[in-house]
Amino acid sequence: MFTLAHITDPHLAPLPSPRLSELMCKRFVGYLSWHYRRKSIHQPRVLAAVIADIAAHAPEHIALTGDLANLSLAAEFTRARTWLEEVGPPARITVVPGNHDAYVDIPWEEGLGYWADYMTGDMRVPGSAQGPALPFGFPFVRQRRNVALIGLSSAVPAGWGRASGRLGTRQIEALATILSGLRQRGFCRVVLIHHPPLPGLAKPRKALEDASALKDVLQREGAELVLHGHNHCHMRNILESRHGPVPVIGAPSASAIARGHKSAAAWYLYRIRRQAGVWRIDVSVRGWDARAGQMVDDSGFRLNGPEMGDAADKDKVPDIGA
Ligand SMILES: [Fe+2]
Ligand SMILES: [Fe+2]
Numbered sequence: 001m002f003t004l005a006h007i008t009d010p011h012l013a014p015l016p017s018p019r020l021s022e023l024m025c026k027r028f029v030g031y032l033s034w035h036y037r038r039k040s041i042h043q044p045r046v047l048a049a050v051i052a053d054i055a056a057h058a059p060e061h062i063a064l065t066g067d068l069a070n071l072s073l074a075a076e077f078t079r080a081r082t083w084l085e086e087v088g089p090p091a092r093i094t095v096v097p098g099n100h101d102a103y104v105d106i107p108w109e110e111g112l113g114y115w116a117d118y119m120t121g122d123m124r125v126p127g128s129a130q131g132p133a134l135p136f137g138f139p140f141v142r143q144r145r146n147v148a149l150i151g152l153s154s155a156v157p158a159g160w161g162r163a164s165g166r167l168g169t170r171q172i173e174a175l176a177t178i179l180s181g182l183r184q185r186g187f188c189r190v191v192l193i194h195h196p197p198l199p200g201l202a203k204p205r206k207a208l209e210d211a212s213a214l215k216d217v218l219q220r221e222g223a224e225l226v227l228h229g230h231n232h233c234h235m236r237n238i239l240e241s242r243h244g245p246v247p248v249i250g251a252p253s254a255s256a257i258a259r260g261h262k263s264a265a266a267w268y269l270y271r272i273r274r275q276a277g278v279w280r281i282d283v284s285v286r287g288w289d290a291r292a293g294q295m296v297d298d299s300g301f302r303l304n305g306p307e308m309g310d311a312a313d314k315d316k317v318p319d320i321g322a
Pocket of ligand 1 (some may be wrong): 067098100163168
């Protein structure tokens with residue numbers, strides 16, 4: 001049994017005061033959006049409750065699928081580094097970046113480079129990246145017993161009013177090689193990506209641009225689990241592949257209060273085991289209950305079983321604010 005927690009989109013608050021030179025163009029609009037809307041949604045006390053709840057359950061590993069930052073300010077990357085170290089060491093947390101971590105084009109060493117050891121592979125397989133620097137640091141692969149965590153980066157700076165993502169041909173081709181090799185070696189393959197990975201799961205201006213190509217690879221090579229964020233809500237889909245169903249699961253923002261049809265913060269706990277030659281994955285969901293002021297059991301289901309089918313397509317195409 002391997003236990004894996006999944007959280008996403010913490011959108012760490014409070015937002016550091018930006019330098020005037022940092023408030024140009026897209027960041028200025030994002031700054032207004034943060035102060036007039038988003039800062040009331042993403043609350044440090046909620047995130048603290050999520051992290052404490054995860055710690056109480058003591059999973060062996062934590063997957064964090066991006067959007068730690070908000071405007072990709074220099075101070076956000078250093079603060080996020082400090083926060084990551086409080087949550088756990090790089091060996092216990094695997095991070096992939098989100099669009100808010102590449103809000104504008106900034107050098108690797110001034111931005112994502114601060115989190116490099118949380119985004120570096122330790123398993124050499126054909127197709128995997130070995131260096132920490134973009135654009136060649138993804139996909140990376142980490143081995144935790146018989147589970148392989150495959151980290152993708154869909155984080156690219158997008159234009160005004162856009163929150164789209166892109167993997168690019170090189171990453172998608174490398175992923176195909178990795179999935180094929182790991183399948184032949186019998187690993188449980190868990191793919192981590194920020195944007196919803198299939199066509200139609202996000203509005204066009206917020207979607208993964210090459211979702212169709214990624215879907216083709218997942219259908220051809222299979223995967224035991226794909227985890228994502230970005231839409232800030234519960235999402236459960238199944239993609240049929242040549243090698244069996246591929247569960248594709250998204251979680252709400254780890255710091256959000258409930259608003260409208262959007263869910264409050266939650267985290268997922270995956271219990272992964274191999275039984276009679278088949279991977280079995282049980283899932284528990286823990287969510288923020290604002291009335292009780294604490295984390296509570298939300299729901300649970302089993303992948304590769306009928307329960308997953310009942311829950312599929314929940315919140316499939318939400319009105320996202322990613
Ligand atoms: Fe996002
Ligand atoms: Fe987000």
